[in-house]
Amino acid sequence: MIRLERVTKMYKTSTRPALDRVSVSIDKGEFVFLIGPSGSGKSTFLRLLLREDVPTRGSIFVADLDVAKLPRRRVPRLRQRIGCVFQDFRLLPNKTVGANVAFALEVIGKSGPTIRKVVPEVLQLVGLEGKADRMPHELSGGEQQRVAIARAFVNRPLVLLADEPTGNLDPDISQDIMLLLERINRTGTTVLMATHDHSIVDSMRRRVVELDLGQVVRDESRGVYGVGR
Amino acid sequence: MRSDFVTREVLTGLRRNVTMTVAMVLTTAISLGLVGTGLLAVRTIDATESIYSDRLEVQVALTQDVSAADHDCTQPICTGLKATLENSPLVASVRFESQQQAYERFQELFAGQSIAEIARPQSLPATLRVKLADQNAGAEAVRQAMADQVGVRTVIDQRDVVGKLFDFLAGVRNVTFTLALVQAVAALLLISNTVQVSAYTRRAEVGVMRLVGATRWYTQLPFLIEAVVTGVVGAVLASIGLISAKFLFIDDLLAGIAQNGVIPPIGLLDVVQTSFYLLPIGALIAGITGYVTLRLYVKV
Ligand SMILES: Nc1ncnc2c1ncn2[C@@H]1O[C@H](COP(=O)(O)OP(=O)(O)O)[C@@H](O)[C@H]1O
Ligand SMILES: [Mg+2]
Numbered sequence: 001m002i003r004l005e006r007v008t009k010m011y012k013t014s015t016r017p018a019l020d021r022v023s024v025s026i027d028k029g030e031f032v033f034l035i036g037p038s039g040s041g042k043s044t045f046l047r048l049l050l051r052e053d054v055p056t057r058g059s060i061f062v063a064d065l066d067v068a069k070l071p072r073r074r075v076p077r078l079r080q081r082i083g084c085v086f087q088d089f090r091l092l093p094n095k096t097v098g099a100n101v102a103f104a105l106e107v108i109g110k111s112g113p114t115i116r117k118v119v120p121e122v123l124q125l126v127g128l129e130g131k132a133d134r135m136p137h138e139l140s141g142g143e144q145q146r147v148a149i150a151r152a153f154v155n156r157p158l159v160l161l162a163d164e165p166t167g168n169l170d171p172d173i174s175q176d177i178m179l180l181l182e183r184i185n186r187t188g189t190t191v192l193m194a195t196h197d198h199s200i201v202d203s204m205r206r207r208v209v210e211l212d213l214g215q216v217v218r219d220e221s222r223g224v225y226g227v228g229r
Numbered sequence: 230m231r232s233d234f235v236t237r238e239v240l241t242g243l244r245r246n247v248t249m250t251v252a253m254v255l256t257t258a259i260s261l262g263l264v265g266t267g268l269l270a271v272r273t274i275d276a277t278e279s280i281y282s283d284r285l286e287v288q289v290a291l292t293q294d295v296s297a298a299d300h301d302c303t304q305p306i307c308t309g310l311k312a313t314l315e316n317s318p319l320v321a322s323v324r325f326e327s328q329q330q331a332y333e334r335f336q337e338l339f340a341g342q343s344i345a346e347i348a349r350p351q352s353l354p355a356t357l358r359v360k361l362a363d364q365n366a367g368a369e370a371v372r373q374a375m376a377d378q379v380g381v382r383t384v385i386d387q388r389d390v391v392g393k394l395f396d397f398l399a400g401v402r403n404v405t406f407t408l409a410l411v412q413a414v415a416a417l418l419l420i421s422n423t424v425q426v427s428a429y430t431r432r433a434e435v436g437v438m439r440l441v442g443a444t445r446w447y448t449q450l451p452f453l454i455e456a457v458v459t460g461v462v463g464a465v466l467a468s469i470g471l472i473s474a475k476f477l478f479i480d481d482l483l484a485g486i487a488q489n490g491v492i493p494p495i496g497l498l499d500v501v502q503t504s505f506y507l508l509p510i511g512a513l514i515a516g517i518t519g520y521v522t523l524r525l526y527v528k529v
Binding site for chain 2: 050073076079084104111
């Protein structure tokens with residue numbers, strides 16, 4: 001589903017590569033933690049998968065698409081197959097919860113009837129039934145992140161990328177979010193989550209890919225955060 | 230493409246910075262109004278030229294003694310000159326106007342003015358009035374054929390006189406087109422700036438759109454349509470302005486000269502047709518400006 005082959009990313013303004021000859025392969029339906037200290041290259045990894053940026057060397061494949069070589073006009077198609085959530089939620093503050101989720105479908109041309117059917121379903125899946133008409137600022141942080149997850153998942157992407165989705169949340173709220181991501185993973189969606197939250201990684205016992213200074217220093221199938229450090 | 234989505238985004242976009250939208254519309258309207266004025270000036274110049282090209286004459290004024298002696302062009306000098314002119318292939322027709330006829334026309338032209346009382350028939354020359362078959366080379370040919378002939382005082386080409394009028398109209402055209410150009414630059418900068426501001430205020434939306442895989446059409450079209458709507462509204466205002474201007478002062482301004490048949494009047498149809506051109510011009514220019522701005526300055 002996701003494959004990186006000796007991917008190196010050099011930012012123009014920096015002397016050391018943000019990613020250094022990274023090779024990782026992730027199968028369909030896997031749940032993978034991408035861990036490492038701040039600045040180790042986790043966000044860069046995700047940005048390259050989304051074609052927010054292109055690698056300096058190496059190739060990237062997401063669902064059979066050669067991401068680095070994808071012509072600009074095909075990029076939307078790639079992004080429609082990938083859902084994405086961030087630490088800062090990135091909801092539109094002037095739209096209701098329902099409108100935020102619907103927006104993601106509207107702008108890729110989904111029809112009105114489809115949207116009216118699918119949005120309530122996904123809000124129920126993330127546990128926000130009955131809150132479609134709230135504004136984002138009326139919700140708690142955990143609820144806002146659920147809206148963001150609903151928006152990322154509403155188009156049934158093949159892959160869900162999450163960049164420190166629990167970074168702004170309390171530990172018990174974080175646990176709820178992890179349960180939600182697990183549920184999404186059980187629908188067959190591949191989940192790749194960047195984090196440096198030890199307790200979450202330790203409690204989940206999933207595959208762990210660890211980056212340090214842009215290099216893969218560990219790739220373990222049922223890993224914990226702290227081993228070997 | 231979902232039209233309800235685009236419509237909604239455009240309306241919120243236009244509402245979001247109303248002052249900017251109004252400034253943009255007004256500048257565009259003034260610019261297009263000036264373009265329209267210039268086009269009307271061009272149209273008037275053309276119409277005037279075509280009126281005159283078959284009406285203008287070259288006048289061969291005869292000397293004092295010939296004018297006084299010959300009242301119907303039957304004496305040798307006058308008939309000789311007339312024959313020479315009529316034999317030229319560049320000449321369509323020649324008509325003789327005697328001193329007395331010239332005097333009557335003069336009285337008519339300056340009726341009620343003191344100059345009419347001072348004039349005597351003897352002080353006006355008899356003329357041979359030449360209509361040209363060839364508007365371009367004819368006047369010069371007549372001038373050459375009549376130069377140094379006995380009995381000829383001067384040769385007057387009426388187009389030299391009317392030329393001043395054309396110069397004036399051309400001046401109006403040049404001034405309005407120059408002003409239109411300056412205004413157009415202002416309008417373009419405003420449109421470009423508005424698109425940039427609009428894109429900036431919508432950066433969160435555009436960010437989400439990019440993230441979920443919206444195509445360029447979806448991310449850019451609202452901005453483009455915003456610009457085009459501005460151009461179209463500007464053109465409509467400009468048209469209304471032109472039509473009001475016709476009734477409010479152009480008609481009055483031209484009334485005197487138009488009634489004398491010097492300049493053809495500007496009809497409502499002319500104004501409406503000109504306005505009709507402004508619409509696509511406004512839409513196209515605004516659209517292109519918006520597109521270029523998005524390409525150059527805005528990552529969408
Ligand atoms: N846009 C950028 N331009 C230049 N350097 C960058 C940019 N983004 C990240 N970096 C650098 O790349 C390295 C990896 O950053 P990042 O991928 O954000 O790591 P992480 O998400 O693990 O904290 C850091 O050294 C960071 O300073
Ligand atoms: Mg990061």
